[in-house]
Amino acid sequence: QVRLVESGGGWVQAGGSLRLSCAASGFIYSNNAMGWYRQAPGKQRELVARISSGHNTNYAASVKGRFTISRDSVGSTLYLQMNSLKPEDTAIYYCQLAQGMGAEYWGQGTQVAVSS
Secondary structure (H helix, E strand, O other): OEEEEEEOOEEEEOOOOEEEEEEEEEOOOOOEEEEEEEEOOOOOOEEEEEEEOOOOEEEOOOOOOOEEEEEOOOOOEEEEEEOOOOHHHOEEEEEEEEEOOOEEEEOOOEEEEEEO
């Protein structure tokens, strides 16, 4: 069993920054991928950014150049540095880990609200 706990969400004015963290615990394979997803009211859940245990990254086009995903050296903590935030970034942000034979784990989500 893997547990993911997000932190760092909150309110920020447009143009500001937030840094999300996701602490992972449990049995985590050395080969895995972690990502941030978000869901705004009335919209589909979407991938924001993803990073492999080899530190290969992918970003949604809407956040490229503004957000940076990273993880610590042992892969137990995931981060999302969000700069130049826009009202469109307002959503619940979820931490996700995928590993092994299709195993997938999700955090409880953290609210990010960006005011104009």
